[in-house]
Amino acid sequence: MSKISKCPKILIVGGGVAGLTLATKLGKQMGRSDRAEVTLVDRSPTHIWKPMLHALAAGTWDAQQQQVSFLAHARAHHFIYQPGDICNIDRDAREVTLAPITLPGGEVLVQQRTLHYDVLVMAIGSRANDFGTPGVVEHCHFIDSQIQADTFNQTLRARVLRSVVANETLHVAIVGAGATGVELCAELSHLLELAAHYGDKHIRQRLNLTLIESAPRILAAFPERISASSAEQLRRIGVEVHVNTRVVAAEAEGLRLGDGRLLPAELMVWAAGVKAADWLAQLPGLQATRANQLLIGPTLQTLTDPSIFAIGDCASLNAQENGKPLPPTAQVANQQAEHLARHLGRWLDGTALPPFVFRDMGSLVSLSDYNAFGTLGKFGFFRGGFLKGSFAQASHAYLYRRQQIGLHGLRRAGVMWLAETLNKLVRPPIRMS
Numbered sequence: 001m002s003k004i005s006k007c008p009k010i011l012i013v014g015g016g017v018a019g020l021t022l023a024t025k026l027g028k029q030m031g032r033s034d035r036a037e038v039t040l041v042d043r044s045p046t047h048i049w050k051p052m053l054h055a056l057a058a059g060t061w062d063a064q065q066q067q068v069s070f071l072a073h074a075r076a077h078h079f080i081y082q083p084g085d086i087c088n089i090d091r092d093a094r095e096v097t098l099a100p101i102t103l104p105g106g107e108v109l110v111q112q113r114t115l116h117y118d119v120l121v122m123a124i125g126s127r128a129n130d131f132g133t134p135g136v137v138e139h140c141h142f143i144d145s146q147i148q149a150d151t152f153n154q155t156l157r158a159r160v161l162r163s164v165v166a167n168e169t170l171h172v173a174i175v176g177a178g179a180t181g182v183e184l185c186a187e188l189s190h191l192l193e194l195a196a197h198y199g200d201k202h203i204r205q206r207l208n209l210t211l212i213e214s215a216p217r218i219l220a221a222f223p224e225r226i227s228a229s230s231a232e233q234l235r236r237i238g239v240e241v242h243v244n245t246r247v248v249a250a251e252a253e254g255l256r257l258g259d260g261r262l263l264p265a266e267l268m269v270w271a272a273g274v275k276a277a278d279w280l281a282q283l284p285g286l287q288a289t290r291a292n293q294l295l296i297g298p299t300l301q302t303l304t305d306p307s308i309f310a311i312g313d314c315a316s317l318n319a320q321e322n323g324k325p326l327p328p329t330a331q332v333a334n335q336q337a338e339h340l341a342r343h344l345g346r347w348l349d350g351t352a353l354p355p356f357v358f359r360d361m362g363s364l365v366s367l368s369d370y371n372a373f374g375t376l377g378k379f380g381f382f383r384g385g386f387l388k389g390s391f392a393q394a395s396h397a398y399l400y401r402r403q404q405i406g407l408h409g410l411r412r413a414g415v416m417w418l419a420e421t422l423n424k425l426v427r428p429p430i431r432m433s
């Protein structure tokens with residue numbers, strides 16, 4: 001790559017699972033000693049652990065307590081935080097463009113601006129893919145960001161209230177039985193079981209929950225045993241699970257299925273498919289998949305521009321023996337961030353980057369308080385194995401705790417956990433307003 005200044009500018013865009021981990025580690029390693037200027041850009045002022053968004057959407061998880069303020073975290077970890085929504089990359093000028101920041105009424109607060117980089121790391125994640133299905137954008141909720149989860153929760157609370165007052169059934173339909181759809185189903189059922197303590201004892205029975213999947217089984221990307229156990233557990237708690245069922249349109253009264261039937265629903269969630277931002281696929285000179293993910297090589301650099309890296313859900317790396325790209329999971333995002341944090345400094349000093357090797361630690365899916373299922377990865381001491389029940393639930397919770405320790409250090413993460421536990425003693429377990 002061409003010459004880099006003495007204090008290179010490392011620009012990380014997207015402060016999710018991958019980006020915030022990387023910014024935190026690089027800030028400590030290089031930002032503190034002015035070896036590099038580390039900047040993190042995110043469109044949101046706060047980070048939230050995305051695999052828990054379904055609990056935020058259900059109102060069983062307190063966002064205020066779990067979110068990380070980028071500004072405060074940046075100050076403590078020696079990097080710079082810039083709010084902004086990236087909308088273009090000029091590779092020749094080595095600049096990214098951030099869209100204007102506007103107030104809800106449309107008033108422009110900050111004009112469009114550009115930021116220079118020597119090294120750019122794209123970590124802007126992904127969202128559900130509606131595959132252009134008619135009516136989805138107008139009638140379905142998405143659970144891909146804190147704002148969307150919050151919007152869903154406000155509507156959900158209003159609908160639940162109406163169903164209690166009007167003595168009606170509330171029909172909720174979730175499209176896509178990946179981790180998001182399955183975990184959301186279980187969490188909604190659990191929410192209404194908890195809500196039964198606050199007035200209407202039969203409130204859970206008022207909820208009709210349907211999960212729709214076009215593949216022959218739910219959790220198609222997970223091992224078969226996990227999907228079979230999860231499907232059985234969902235049915236046991238009263239969820240209607242439809243596999244081999246295609247949704248061809250979303251309408252005001254419900255979902256139109258491939259066989260022409262209308263599945264009535266007042267509240268619909270689209271949790272199927274994964275795609276990255278559309279504009280990524282239009283960047284001149286960079287290659288992307290059909291799902292708009294930037295194609296990267298084993299060093300996590302884009303195939304044509306070594307000064308641009310991409311990690312997490314917005315990147316696609318063919319690194320598996322079966323020739324398939326790595327899945328868009330928190331595990332992959334985290335390991336890629338750790339790898340880059342370990343080697344980027346030495347690469348800037350002229351050492352070649354080693355290839356990224358993914359260590360499959362297994363898969364876990366949590367069905368709220370009811371159960372969790374998982375498999376252990378196959379490497380080193382571990383040789384696979386099936387997990388369920390409280391051990392699997394604890395392992396799932398540990399993934400988040402480990403991320404908290406990585407971001408805040410053991411002592412601070414411990415205090416946060418304690419505060420959370422104490423809070424649970426004095427606050428209702430579900431969001432009331």
Ligand SMILES: Cc1cc2nc3c(=O)[nH]c(=O)nc-3n(C[C@H](O)[C@H](O)[C@H](O)COP(=O)(O)OP(=O)(O)OC[C@H]3O[C@@H](n4cnc5c(N)ncnc54)[C@H](O)[C@@H]3O)c2cc1C
Pocket residue numbers: 013014015016017018019041042043044047049050051052053054084085086087123124125126143144179180183277311312313314328329330331332333364365366
């Ligand atoms: C409900 C749910 C449950 C899940 N459960 C699991 C699970 O159990 N296990 C698992 O491994 N994975 C799970 N996942 C997937 C996992 O959350 C993702 O794979 C992971 O978050 C990807 O990390 P990332 O850093 O690539 O992106 P993200 O964590 O999504 O972070 C992307 C960041 O980029 C920012 N951003 C986006 N666009 C822009 C832009 N244009 N400009 C500036 N900033 C931008 C966003 O604000 C965000 O902070 C789940 C996902 C969901 C939604």
